[in-house]
Amino acid sequence: MNSGDRRTVVCFPFIGDFVGGSHMSALGLIRNLPKSLFAPLVVLHDTEGPVAELFRREGVDFDTAPVLNRLERAGARNGAAALNVARTLPALVRYLRDKRVAIVHTNDGRAHLVWGLAARLAGSKHLWHHRGDSSSFGLRHIAPWLPNRLVAVSRFASPRPGLFSAAGKCSVVHSPFDVMKMVGFEREDARKDVIAAIGCSPETKLLGYVGTLVDRKRPILFVEALAALRRLEPNVEFTGLFLGNALNGLDDVARSRAEALGVSNRIHFLGFRYPGEPWIAGLDALLVTAVNEPLGRTLVEAMLLGTPVIATNSGGNPEVVKDGETGMLVRPDDPDEFAKACLKLFSNSAYYRHIVDMARSEARSRFSIERHVHAITAVYGDLLGTGDMRRADQVHAHTVTGHARGDSVRNR
Structure with a gap:
């Protein structure tokens, strides 16, 4: 972004090396955010794998992550893992500050931890998009204190209320689909x-x-x-x-x-x-x-x-x-x-x-993209305290609907 660009920078980091539903849902959001309001910044830790191939095929630009830390899928929750995360924090914090990132929107367990901590230290807001079940370790033990807000894809995926729970800062937002x-x-x-x-x-x-x-x-x-x-x-x-x-x-x-x-x-x-x-x-x-x-x-x-x-x-x-x-x-x-x-x-x-x-x-x-974008940008507005963002998104929803109808004709 140039210095005169007043749009809100939303960072979408991806650590994984295979394509899943979270990538398809995030892609739908990234492509349909109101461009006059948001500048999506996609960051990949693996720039040669299938996730990178997906974004290239869809014409979505991305940055290479400033660190190589990818953690291990379902790795041990021990001191070595914590040290691994701590080792990469300075570079990630500098990156978020240099890019003037306002919101870090994470979409999987490893990104929640690695980038969520960096967002906190960089002064960015952190939105944790939860796509697992309510019994997951991260949702029960990390989500209550790490992210500023949490979005779950279903009621089943939402955290259960309790003394130490993220339920109070969680919204249910269904995944987006190009219905037309x-x-x-x-x-x-x-x-x-x-x-x-x-x-x-x-x-x-x-x-x-x-x-x-x-x-x-x-x-x-x-x-x-x-x-x-x-x-x-x-x-x-x-x-x-x-x-x-x-x-x-x-x-x-x-x-x-x-x-x-x-x-x-x-x-x-x-x-x-x-x-x-x-x-x-x-x-x-x-x-x-x-x-x-x-x-x-x-x-x-x-x-x-x-x-x-x-x-x-x-x-x-x-x-x-x-x-x-x-x-x-x-x-x-x-x-x-x-x-x-x-x-x-x-x-x-x-x-x-x-x-x-x-x-x-x-x-x-x-399950339309329009409903998903409206709901997520409303959460963005709450995070940043900008009510105007919601009203602008309502106008944008009508524009997206028109574009979607045009796409349906081209795809026939």
Whole structure:
């Protein structure tokens, strides 16, 4: 920024080296902040990995972090980790002051700690965007004192009230989605493309697991649900698609489980696909097997794209899905329940269409980028004590809506 630029600088640091829902949500916010009011500053610790590739592909400029400290995912909470953070603080503080950063908006656990401390020392405001569950160590033990404000993606993800709690400074703001962009996808064409890519017959039902393969998302349960479906109704032709990268070798574990259950020939491991919308639109159903998921992006994306959702009655899922109306909720960790829901969905075309139509309407009204930007900029205004920021954002919301409608035409 030049010295005459009066916009509020908001810093978005990212430490991780793989793309997740937090990056997609943050990207939607960064691209749609009112440019007359805010100057987003994206900072990456890994400038060659998939996160950097995502931002380059989307035309979003970024800085290289002034330090190499990335910490370790789920690393030990010990003195060595604290010393590692302390070692990098001076450089981060200087960076934030040099860039005249007013707000540091962090989006994952490691960034909360590393950049949150630096924000405090630099005199910047710190907004902690919480995308985990309410039992996480950081939310319970660090969030009550470190950030100035906290935003959670769902009520489930919000801190519980207590004597030492961040509940009093937390707001619930749902993740953003380009709801008009989803209008441009023809499901039949998308389905044909998926069938051609994996080489199956047109009659095959396409069931998807979309997201990183981590234990909380229960990828093994997805395999077991497919095996249950084959057992309950052997005449149904189906295949399962894993769309996402794996952590801790869970793809190999899933392959072994599929082999043991006799469904390895019905599963395709396709890795992370970007953009994901054509793949989700091509599915006959999305199976959200995750337990204690704060608010899954793919769940809402499927609803917008007209792909019916079968999800666990767990975490933030019930805040999005109304059972039997906008999707189906089943008992967690029960593969038979998923299989029975699939059979009910595929045996009743009227029920299938009802869920698709209701889900799309509900998702469009609740999860637009405009609503997300308005809510987040209101939090920014509270942090800085600038009420005018909110009024300007209300005007901007109408402008963004107009742009979004124009984009929908171009994307058709």
